[in-house]
Amino acid sequence: MGKIAAAAKSGQPKTRSRKMAASPAVLVSALSKSYANVAEELAVFSDVSFSVAMGNSLAIVGESGSGKSTLLNLIGGLDYPSSGSVQVFSKQIETMNETELAAFRNTHIGFVFQYHHLLPDFSALENVALPALIAGRREEEAFADARGLLQDIELGDRADHRPGALSGGEQQRVAIARALVNKPGLVLMDEPTGNLDERTGRIVLSLARNLQRRHALTLIIVTHSPAVSAACNHCLRLAHGHAAARAK
Numbered sequence: 324m325g326k327i328a329a330a331a332k333s334g335q336p337k338t339r340s341r342k343m344a345a346s347p348a349v350l351v352s353a354l355s356k357s358y359a360n361v362a363e364e365l366a367v368f369s370d371v372s373f374s375v376a377m378g379n380s381l382a383i384v385g386e387s388g389s390g391k392s393t394l395l396n397l398i399g400g401l402d403y404p405s406s407g408s409v410q411v412f413s414k415q416i417e418t419m420n421e422t423e424l425a426a427f428r429n430t431h432i433g434f435v436f437q438y439h440h441l442l443p444d445f446s447a448l449e450n451v452a453l454p455a456l457i458a459g460r461r462e463e464e465a466f467a468d469a470r471g472l473l474q475d476i477e478l479g480d481r482a483d484h485r486p487g488a489l490s491g492g493e494q495q496r497v498a499i500a501r502a503l504v505n506k507p508g509l510v511l512m513d514e515p516t517g518n519l520d521e522r523t524g525r526i527v528l529s530l531a532r533n534l535q536r537r538h539a540l541t542l543i544i545v546t547h548s549p550a551v552s553a554a555c556n557h558c559l560r561l562a563h564g565h566a567a568a569r570a571k
């Protein structure tokens with residue numbers, strides 16, 4: 324490993340824990356989102372407030388259409404709220420511009436979308452390595468990490484497959500590996516085990532939880548699975564436009 328890469332590696336986690344130990348990883352305050360439809364305004368939710376401590380996990384549950392993906396997009400800075408605010412690692416998300424958001428997401432947030440959004444012309448290995456290359460890491464290191472993650476989720480022998488030559492569940496696992504490759508402080512997962520059978524779902528969940536423990540990773544998982552929400556530290560239920568902490 325080169326000197327610069329080694330310095331960056333050893334420096335990053337310390338900086339994060341020293342600076343951010345006192346504040347929560349995620350702080351959502353009086354968050355509201357509505358869409359302006361042709362006929363009327365559609366209020367998805369209003370006045371949602373909660374926080375997630377560093378290294379903790381939160382499950383977001385609720386019926387289809389209750390606003391789970393919308394909430395996750397607002398936390399990850401993929402959409403702007405109608406009112407209220409989101410802080411991630413003490414940074415105000417809704418006041419950043421697109422360029423600032425892209426850089427912040429690349430380093431601090433791993434996103435696993437409900438529909439995985441893999442790049443069809445790249446292999447599984449390249450898809451996983453891409454965020455690391457964008458972050459400026461050396462090619463050998465990025466590909467070594469990507470290969471390691473694919474092996475962790477039992478896809479080492481599919482590294483050269485393009486997404487079109489992977490099953491739905493395999494594509495979802497590649498998307499999860501991609502979200503983890505930069506060792507982000509926060510991982511947002513939108514129904515990550517939805518397409519997976521029970522055993523593969525357990526492998527994926529245990530990979531995420533191992534990383535959570537090793538790197539003080541904060542996890543927010545949208546899920547319909549009682550097993551996944553039971554495995555999280557906290558659970559938030561969205562219903563009728565409001566959020567409530569829910570006993571697991």
Ligand SMILES: Nc1ncnc2c1ncn2[C@@H]1O[C@H](COP(=O)(O)OP(=O)(O)OP(=O)(O)O)[C@@H](O)[C@H]1O
Binds near residue numbers: 358388389391
């Ligand atoms: N761009 C948009 N314009 C207008 N309405 C939207 C838009 N995006 C989402 N909605 C509406 O907002 C509501 C919440 O959508 P969201 O995708 O957050 O639900 P969800 O809880 O993730 O559902 P699911 O479990 O089916 O994934 C839905 O009623 C949806 O139709």
Ligand SMILES: [Mg+2]
Binds near residue numbers: 391392393437513
């Ligand atoms: Mg959704």
